[in-house]
Amino acid sequence: MTDRTVMHIDMNAFFASVEQQANPELRGKPIAVVGGHGRTVITTSSYEARAKGVKTGMAIWEGKRACPDLIFVVGHNKKYTHTSAKINGIFRDYTPEVEAFSIDESWLDITHSLSIFSSAENIAHLIKARIRRQFGITCSIGIAPNKLLAKLASDMQKPDGLTIIVPENVSRILERMPIKALCGIGKKMERHLNMMSIYTCGELGRCDEARLTRKFGIIGKRLKDMGQGIDNSPVIPFADEGGVKSVGHSSTLERDIDDPAEIQRFLLQLSEMVGSRARRYNVSGKTIHLYVRYADFFSSWGKQTTLKNYINLSDDIYRTALGILNTVELEQPVRLLGISLSNLKHQAEQLPLFEDERKKLFATQAMDTINDRFGKMSVTFGSLIPGKEKQGHM
DNA sequence: TCTGGGGTCCTAGGACCC
């Protein structure tokens, strides 16, 4: 592969920054963005909160213990998605090759933009300035010969960092870098490698490939490459990549439930969430996956079923998920329920052939519009709400 | 006051078809 210049951009404390920008009273203060009410954890916290020891994943009470004046803000996903889309629009002013890795991280292949904007560093400064001016948000940028190293680089200075790894410095930087710093090596892999006396990227890169392959199979080669900072994976713009591959929604209940009617009501809500999002994305899918976590937190199961046809209507999703649920005997009260739709087909808008299908589609679209405007589940299929149905029907 | 929610990718094993 020819020499490339890849940039990785990571929004600093993204959700918290967006909230602080939207509400000036929150600026400069320790804030934590949380998922909602009930049993939730901290999704993101501002740097002021992090300085006091607040971390992502903490329960509310843990956050309060670490930082008594912590301000909790319930997150607004739509706001983050919109901001993220606009920021990615800025990136596209510098190269068409932009790959969104998550809502707050993207890779840019700027190899062919260097001659226009004089240097990678210059592009980084331009982008930083625009994001700061337009959104009041700082970001950390890493520039390197590939995605793996660019991401590593953006992690090296936070917040508001700019780190450049040039090819000559790769081996020196990796020599003492802990393997866990590499994107793709998580807790489990770290433990396995540690047991082989491998702790740093330098050690991983020098490890005998056969030894890694014996232990990890076909990913052995990939691990050795990672240790050496080799990564040939291309930056893939969203449009080329074929879009989302699954649409899911899961939620922890405010309290554990075992009443079947209550479980069904919740399943219907989830189906509506998944369905409306699938329809907004203009996708339908034929695999429905139901996930249940029990009250004890540790035991859970997932079951999936694949249909002959593609669906994205809430009640089709609901009926399928309910069908799965009815094949199992619940062992404990339920803590969390989740539904996801996969095996997706991205479709162009198309009107169904038959009158009754058309009616159903129009009714669904009207419902989506109202729910978009007034909040989830303002309107739903009345006939599907358990309890309103005729006895013995379900 | 225990412990969220959105995803992606990979593997193993079975069914089925040619």
Add this chain to the structure above:
DNA sequence: TCTGGGGTCCTAGGACCC
């Protein structure tokens, strides 16, 4: 007599990312 073997689709589960 022997009992092949590739491809594809499916389910289940795990690891990883933010």
